[in-house]
Amino acid sequence: MDILSTQLPLIWAGLIGVAVALYVILDGFDLGIGILFPFAKSDAERDRMLATIAPFWDGNETWLVLGGGGLLVAFPRAYSIIMPAFYLPIILMLLSLVFRGVTFEFRGIARRKVFWNVVFAAGSTVAALCQGLVLGGMVQGVKIQNGAFAGGPFDWLTPFGVLCGCGVVAGYALLGATWLMLKTDGELARRSAAHAKELLVAVLLFMAAVSIYTPLALPRIAHRWFTLPNLFYLAPIPVLTVLIALAQWRWIGARREAAPFLASIALFVLGYLGLVISSYPYIVPPQLTIWDAAAAPSSQLFMLTGTLLLLPIILGYTAFTYWLFHGKVAEGASYH
């Protein structure tokens, strides 16, 4: 194998990994707002919650398109296996995103907001749940024969998948609650802090359950983490997770503004890193590696050129939008 066909898939796996991580963090907090919607006290409060994310949600969701599109571009064989394998949860997720996406505009025009409150909360929660189900299914592995998906339509529906689904819902809600601590003040921020504490405990329990279950059920994961010298190299990940969780607990209690949100992001990154380490070098465990699934080097190179040129620009104006709308969203603010 020449250098292109060994290195390009690695670079692309890294890029898609970053895109998915960015998606999870960015859309995570705005889906989290939807998950927390039922716990808001009034429509005025919901207006304010929506106003904190309204300028960003479009851009945030675009990372999901890049994740899906990027997979098609760089790893068409993985794309062609993952999509049929998770057919129902993926389409359910997309439909949920349709509902919650149109809420941003519709709710503001509608005379009766109740219906759209329910739609926004349900859409956000189901989308998060489906993402967790897909994640769980991927970790457990997909049945492949002759380069195509060979399993059944409900292979993803396992206790572990449901565990991951609930974990993602709790995680996004934690991101959302700490985002509200950053972007609001007064009563809403105070209650968000209380939610954040409960959610942090829930997230840690889910992370612990996944960390205990996966090495017990899947020998390849046990082998990855609990053999020498891997154990020493990888030990910082769980250790850091515990330290950050402890710090976050105190920051939430101290009503710090940005620190709890940044800690939520750090927890997500560490959890994500753990899952990547468990699955590498497979893009579709337990058979298909990133090299098996890679597109032709020419396709990966053509796309890489544009990506390296455009990604900094995209990140630049994404950062600009966040800067432009920085600061707290005042009480009484609404999207329309």
Added chain:
Amino acid sequence: MDLDPVLLARLQFAFTISFHIIFPTFTIGIAAYLATLEVLWGWTGSERYKRLAAFWTKIFAVSFGMGVVSGIVLSYQFGTNWSRFSVVAGNVVGPLIGYEVLTAFFLEASFLGILLFGGERIPRWLHVFSALAVAFGTTLSAFWILSANSWMQTPAGYTMEGGIAYPADWFAIVFNPSFPYRLAHMLNASFLTGAFVVLAVGARYLLAGRHIEEARIMLRMAVCLTAVLAPLQLLIGDQHGLNTLAHQPTKIAAMEAHWDGSKPGAFEIFAWPDEKTESNLFSISIPHASSLIITHEWNGLFPGLKDVPPQDRPPLPNVFFGFRIMLAIGLYMIAAALFGAWLLWRGKLFETRWYLQIVAQTWWVGFVAVIAGWVVSESGRQPWIVQGLLRTVDAVSPVPGASVLTTLILFVVVYLTVFSFGVYFINRLIAGGIKETALPERAPQLAPGHSISPT
């Protein structure tokens, strides 16, 4: 019951993409209109343009939201329903779609946020710039998507190895033979679609005696634009047809219901193309007209449907009737635009109530023409998913028919619900009228001490 996964997958894709295309078509046209209004505002400083821009921005936002969410669905449909297509054509089509996301999707989404929520706290130039960025982004998006679609119609610049397409020449792939024609035809269709909606809203306000000043601006701008673009669309369509004849003659034969390639073609005004008898029933036709249109010669010959075996022919009613619907609307658009321009020239546009009453009702023509045109283009490519390279039946995912049917029903229910609300809310926005205040104060209010100073 025996469920045919191929048919169901085709129905699902046809449904999700037809629903999606409504919104980009509209938003490409309206984004260009918004950018024009914003530039006029920036240039003249006139509040009229600002009020109009603010009004159309709200309508734009509702349809853009629906466009985004239905577009995300499509980037996954290639895999969920057409996974074999992804494997065979992914090396070539993938990067085109990837570039769309990178160059267009992010640009639109980010600057739309600024346009919608920037309000009074961003300087005027940034407002104008954001409108231009959104318009540029939507157009660029069309560029890549149409390039990918055109490659499926007229594949070029690739080699086949082991049943999989590998890119050989990216320039030839992006600028494949049918791409320039399709891009011009589609962009022009988007501008026309938007312009006919603006025309209808202007006419509606003028008839109701509301927002007279703004209504006149809308009518004047829409009439002038369509008077140029509607006739131009006929010329572009004609050139696109000649290109199709060169690369996909069977599609042309289906559009014209032309069976026998050894004789000149008649133009069928109405007919039922019958696949069993291989002839046209109930035909009302103009002899030689089809030859004249397609070959530009009275006795010109072009391939007929009988030149290919029945299994290689596209589904005739879709292509035949789709083409006629598109053509009829195109002719209506030309008539309405030119007559409107004549009225404007004579200074009678704003008083001719019967004309205003007609155009106030025909806001939908562009949408129907676009969907009809896409039915012609996509059905006309059948039985191929990539012309001459991969058949549709060989492209489908290994997913049971029951799953495809279930999700198809869900898509129909969800989309119809969302669509009904969307149309209802847009109608409410139009009925609500143009606000006298400047740009809407919809931006999230920043707490004291955090205000962003534009200077």
